[in-house]
Amino acid sequence: MLKDISLSPPAAYVLTLLEQGGFEAYAVGGCVRDSLLGRPVSDWDVTTSALPEEVGQVFRDCRVIETGLRHGTVTVQVEQVSVEVTTFRADGAYSDGRHPDCVTFSRTLADDLARRDFTVNAIAYSPTLGLRDLYGGRADLTAGILRCVGDPKRRFSEDGLRILRAVRFAAQLGFTVEPITKRALYHCAGMLGCVSAERKYAELCKTVTAQYAAGTIAEYAPLLREIVPVAADAGTTLEQLPDALNVRLAALLREETPEDAVAALRKLRADGETVRTVRTLLHGLAEEMTGDLPSVRRMVGRYGVLLPDVLRLKEAVYPNQKPLYRTIQGLIDTIEEQKLCCTLAQLEVNGHDLMNMGIVECAVGDTLNALLDAVIDGYVPNDRGTLLELAQSMSKENR
Numbered sequence: 001m002l003k004d005i006s007l008s009p010p011a012a013y014v015l016t017l018l019e020q021g022g023f024e025a026y027a028v029g030g031c032v033r034d035s036l037l038g039r040p041v042s043d044w045d046v047t048t049s050a051l052p053e054e055v056g057q058v059f060r061d062c063r064v065i066e067t068g069l070r071h072g073t074v075t076v077q078v079e080q081v082s083v084e085v086t087t088f089r090a091d092g093a094y095s096d097g098r099h100p101d102c103v104t105f106s107r108t109l110a111d112d113l114a115r116r117d118f119t120v121n122a123i124a125y126s127p128t129l130g131l132r133d134l135y136g137g138r139a140d141l142t143a144g145i146l147r148c149v150g151d152p153k154r155r156f157s158e159d160g161l162r163i164l165r166a167v168r169f170a171a172q173l174g175f176t177v178e179p180i181t182k183r184a185l186y187h188c189a190g191m192l193g194c195v196s197a198e199r200k201y202a203e204l205c206k207t208v209t210a211q212y213a214a215g216t217i218a219e220y221a222p223l224l225r226e227i228v229p230v231a232a233d234a235g236t237t238l239e240q241l242p243d244a245l246n247v248r249l250a251a252l253l254r255e256e257t258p259e260d261a262v263a264a265l266r267k268l269r270a271d272g273e274t275v276r277t278v279r280t281l282l283h284g285l286a287e288e289m290t291g292d293l294p295s296v297r298r299m300v301g302r303y304g305v306l307l308p309d310v311l312r313l314k315e316a317v318y319p320n321q322k323p324l325y326r327t328i329q330g331l332i333d334t335i336e337e338q339k340l341c342c343t344l345a346q347l348e349v350n351g352h353d354l355m356n357m358g359i360v361e362c363a364v365g366d367t368l369n370a371l372l373d374a375v376i377d378g379y380v381p382n383d384r385g386t387l388l389e390l391a392q393s394m395s396k397e398n399r
């Protein structure tokens with residue numbers, strides 16, 4: 001059952017002032033869709049019959065930012081909240097497969113709704129005039145259906161990004177893409193070549209972390225493989241994972257080698273931290289693990305705070321090994337509780353200590369690693385005096 005729309009005070013203020021100025025004005029798009037669904041709304045967008053300069057006159061007592069005058073958009077700041085206000089418009093041809101070559105400002109809402117991508121995003125709302133729904137978006141919201149406004153092939157041929165938006169909305173809302181629209185997604189898949197790497201990555205991130213990502217990615221894996229390698233069982237794996245981006249990207253790319261996964265993410269212009277983290281998770285996924293304390297201490301040293309995510313990923317991919325991974329997690333808890341030494345940084349001696357006792361610089365690294373191994377294997381405690389004695393003994397043996 002759809003909810004009543006409750007405008008934010010800044011959005012209501014913008015609509016009221018535009019109407020008092022003699023213009024039509026509506027909240028439109030995703031904010032109306034999400035409000036009807038009872039989902040949180042972060043930003044309210046307004047469409048109006050007022051031209052940009054007329055909007056500026058209506059809000060002359062507010063801060064107005066000329067966000068995108070070419071497309072008829074200005075941003076009105078009300079009580080430090082930004083509301084985007086865009087003039088009714090009709091789009092021209094899309095020769096680059098992403099952006100209209102020109103826009104024509106209009107005085108009718110119908111022109112503006114006709115250019116939108118999906119029916120559920122083509123619903124407008126005014127507190128005084130109510131809902132304006134020219135394409136059955138409200139019925140599609142109730143039925144959980146994603147459908148294009150007008151001819152799907154035309155919509156996707158105009159803007160290739162709409163293909164990824166369709167998949168993303170399906171993953172976020174749990175909606176079914178209606179058959180004609182779904183066929184058009186695949187028919188127009190070549191249009192993804194017109195979409196920038198950054199926009200592809202942004203849509204992929206929203207999709208893979210969405211509430212219904214598992215089923216959607218399983219269904220649309222062939223389409224998503226146009227932009228990124230998708231593991232055959234990615235949907236099943238994602239069902240077992242938290243919605244953290246890095247671990248889900250690693251699950252998506254798990255059939256790739258770590259370096260091939262890095263190449264795929266860099267092609268999408270993913271940020272460096274994400275690339276490094278996914279590579280580490282995939283290295284951990286490939287590692288054969290054992291459930292003894294020294295091995296786990298070494299894994300803590302190698303993976304640090306990422307080790308729990310490595311284990312979550314391994315549990316999802318290799319569910320028959322869950323008892324082992326639970327044992328490892330228990331040992332991690334013990335290591336944390338007892339503050340056991342797992343890294344060179346946790347050793348009670350450092351390189352300066354060793355050089356001060358006469359160990360040559362070129363031997364310092366090997367000596368520190370040998371001391372760490374001795375501590376992890378339980379041969380000696382992580383005690384400064386004991387470690388210095390052991391280092392001195394090692395130095396004498398190597399002379």
